[in-house]
Amino acid sequence: MHQIRRIDLNIAYACNLACKGCLSLSDFDRKGVMPFDDIVETIDTWKEKLTPTVLSIFGGEPLLHPKLFDIFAHVKQAWPTTTIRLITNGYLLNRFDPALWFDYEPFQMQVSIHRLDHEQLVTDNILQIVKQKDNWSIKKVDHAHHHYEWHKDNFKIWKSKFGEFVIPYNTEDNVIVPFASNPKKAHSICGNPDVPILYKNKLYKCAPIANILDLPNTRGFDYSPKHSDDNIDNFVKLIGKPESICSMCPESISHSIDHYKQGEVHVKHLD
DSSP, rough: EEEEEEEEEESOOOOOOOTTTTTTTTOOOOOOOHHHHHHHHHHHHTTTTTTEEEEEEEEEEEGGTTTTHHHHHHEEEEEEEEEEEEOOTTTTTGSSSSTGGGGSSSSEEEEOOOOGGHHHHHHEEEEEETSSSOOOOOOOOSSSSSSSSEEEEEEEEEEEOOEEEEOOOOETTEEOOOOOOHHHHHTOOOTTTTOOEEETEEEEEEEHHHHHTTSBBBOSSSOOOOOSSSSOOHHHHHTOOGGGGGGOOSSTTTTTEEETTTTTTTEEOOO
């Protein structure tokens, strides 16, 4: 059994945003969510092989999944001590009973701010959850991944503000192709350099390669994910370290977008 600091689990292709440079390639107008039974199969297949300290559930936009809370329950059944981290843009939080989130502790909610002109709207949605309990510890943090934090016992919410964001893919004539970068340089500016992902019952080094290989319009990628019956000892040793596949991403932050600008981030139900 391998204990891994954090693993991502993608549960939705679709997103209510269209951000250039999305790690899940939601800007390619992907639709739908992962079937619940497939998510359960992935969890059950891998639960005997690895245990994440934190399991990050994201998409697309995970709040679009109609069985989101059933997924939480199954994660807790498989890995009772694992912390669930929901990564969301926060726009749709007002569709849910704010008291429900506290049923899955230890629980974290990372809310990514993608447009500064909508930050107050998203913050108001967060505060509806915070109002459910008293005596929160609140602090401001000068870090992109933790900008403003509410913490209470085994429950934490924070806002992430990334600003400049490296686009993890390259296109030629509408076909996604690798950059052919220096792997060490590309890895050094990676947004998630040490977070593998479970995707369709396979284990990948990172979210971009899992999502890219799932699209039809790609060329030139040489990568084989791990299956549950594979030996993953070496895979685990290389978590957080550059590998040849890292050359698929850019090695310079010049290939970035501004996640705060309307032209780079389209909010489908508001713009």
